[in-house]
Amino acid sequence: MSDTSTASSSASSSGIIPATPAQVAAISRRYFWMATSVFFLDLSIVTIYAVIANTWRNYPIVVGFGALMLVGINFLAISRLFQPVRRYLNGEIPFDEVQRRLTQLPLLTAQRVFALTFITWAVRLSSPLWAGPTASNIPVPAIADFIATCAVLMVLYFTFTYFVVSDYLSQLCTFIFRHQGRNLGLFFGRYRNKLVVALVVISIGPLAAILVDLFSYQGDRQQMEILVDVASAVVGVSISAFYISRSLLRPLRTLSQAMTKVSKGDLSQRIPVTSNDEVGELTGQFNNMIEGLRERERIRETFGRYVDESVAATILRREGAGVLAGETRDATILFSDIEGFTTIAEHLPPDQLVIALNEYLQTVLAPIRAHGGVVNTFIGDGLFASFNMPLACDGHASAAVRAALDIQRAVGSRTFGDVGMSFATRIGISTGGVIGGSVGAGQRMSFTLLGDTVNLAARLEELNKQHGTRILVSESTRSNCNGEFSFSPLGSVVVRGRSEPVAIFSIDPSGTRGYSSPRLANA
Structure with a gap:
């Protein structure tokens, strides 16, 4: 041909x-x-x-x-x-x-x-x-x-x-x-x-x-x-x-009209180069610029599928290296996981399992974003979210607890996938100093959060199984909620990675303002 x-x-x-x-x-x-x-x-x-x-x-x-x-x-x-x-x-x-x-x-x-x-x-x-x-x-x-x-x-x-x-x-x-x-x-x-x-x-x-x-x-x-x-x-x-x-004027008029549309957010513009002079060259550069903007938008949208869109937008706004420098800030970390997921995975066909899991994660994601949180990583059947890092979130401890209650309500009231699968969710929440930034090597970078607060939230999520609960929070999270919720103390436990015992709390649904948490069941 x-x-x-x-x-x-x-x-x-x-x-x-x-x-x-x-x-x-x-x-x-x-x-x-x-x-x-x-x-x-x-x-x-x-x-x-x-x-x-x-x-x-x-x-x-x-x-x-x-x-x-x-x-x-x-x-x-x-x-x-x-x-x-x-x-x-x-x-x-x-x-x-x-x-x-x-x-x-x-x-x-x-x-x-x-x-x-x-x-x-x-x-x-x-x-x-x-x-x-x-x-x-x-x-x-x-x-x-x-x-x-x-x-x-x-x-x-x-x-x-x-x-x-x-x-x-x-x-x-x-x-x-x-x-x-x-x-x-x-x-x-x-x-x-x-x-x-x-x-x-x-x-x-x-x-x-x-x-x-x-x-x-x-x-x-x-x-x-x-x-x-x-x-x-x-x-x-x-x-x-x-x-x-x-x-002389028509190519300039065409270019001006296209620029006006772009300024209003229309990146679909691509106009013909109709002159053989600097105006034509400028029009060609305009088309290249719009293609670059469209590519940037595609990158942001694609990036947002793997990193929370708000994090992707923050990174893309940064000049220079295009990374988030390390910083320390008080934040609240939320870990969630599905109870018995390994057993569920053994009995469901892979395609049905993925469909159900995607619907579940979408359901969990909505309350987190609604309350100002950022999903940093999906970890198999679970996720790791943060409040007040990297995006500011006033009252981040209360926001995380409200998100957790809404997650339990949303997940407990529906089934997922074509097979109508029910999932029980366990959540751990901790508040404290968190280190955040872009880490990696060469062309492989990832935004991540580090610190004891992150580790504690992950351990609290695991402890739900031991205590038969759905939501566990740390002492720091409880105190930062300023009495907005009613918590039930569960004593102190030794958490892996810490030498001192940690006081943990579950949420008392009857004393929580405006929230009706799903019935707690034994893990």
Whole structure:
């Protein structure tokens, strides 16, 4: 399969609809209309001269010669120029082989018109010299006027053609973008040069022609020549200014509109590069920036599937190394686990087990987030959550206890998976100093929490089995709740990893404000 066929298949799979032969033919014809439209500008100027100078006798010859040069010869020249573009649009060559021609299309087309304009007007203005004033019906021009007229009209026709074809290039690039998904990546034009040429044509050119007339002629001839120049300048500059403004301002307007949408959070923007200058390059960089933002958003969303989304967002906001530096803060740690999960796993098919476990973890996750907690790690059938680290959480001890009660209520009132499995949850909560930060090596980093408070919460979760409870909290957690809940002391126990006994408490459902904890059962 050819590269072009592969690209077409890829475009179709990405939602881009390939252009039909009729659409390709239409966009190709439009180029020839635009590139030869300079003839109508020439016709306007010739008509103005005929009206003012009363040279209607040779008007058909003058117009016919202009048509021969600016339509006929010009068509032959631009046909060869456009051939690579036509081949690309027909799927015969890849985009990389035509991109340079696309970028230079306005300049190359205008250069050909520039040369043809010189020939056209040099022949017209010199006809009184080789055909005689009577035969040509054209007054003999002064040498300065001959040179100035040729020069001004060459620049005018060049500028008109350049910006008309630039406007066409904008349409062509949009067409290619929509049907091929490709954008210009080469930029040979210069926005400054375009402005300079436009300024010369609009202001300096007509003024120069009028000044030459003032110094070259006198009396009625002078008035006639100045009137011709002024009328021609009004028509030529008006038409050229229209295409100049479209060519220079439309890409900026498109870019501005896209930036406005992005500022409102719409990252789906990708716009065609429609100019061959710095504005086109800026548009390309805008597309790259949006792709980077979309990639960042995908990373954040993907990261948030493995690390709590709030932690992922905090890490991505950090500049520099993109990690969370170590810090110590008072926080509350919550560990949860499913009672008898090993036995359950032995009797459930793996696919059913995973479905049920995912539903369970989603149920447990909701109360933790609702009360300001962050799930740091899923550990098999359990999870490890923190309150006030890394995200601030006022009253973190009470928030953790409320989350634990809501977890018990949510889990105890439903079944999970297609098999309707019931899960009993054990929770351990501890409050105290916690060290948090990004740890790891090389490209493998993980946000984690360290310290005695973390270890104690894990041990309390395990002790639920020994005491027949569902929620156990440490003395530090109980004291930080400031009497919001009623706790039942269970004495002191020696916790693995600690030399001193630790006072532990369960929650008394009857004394808890607004909460109805599930019935405790023996483990």
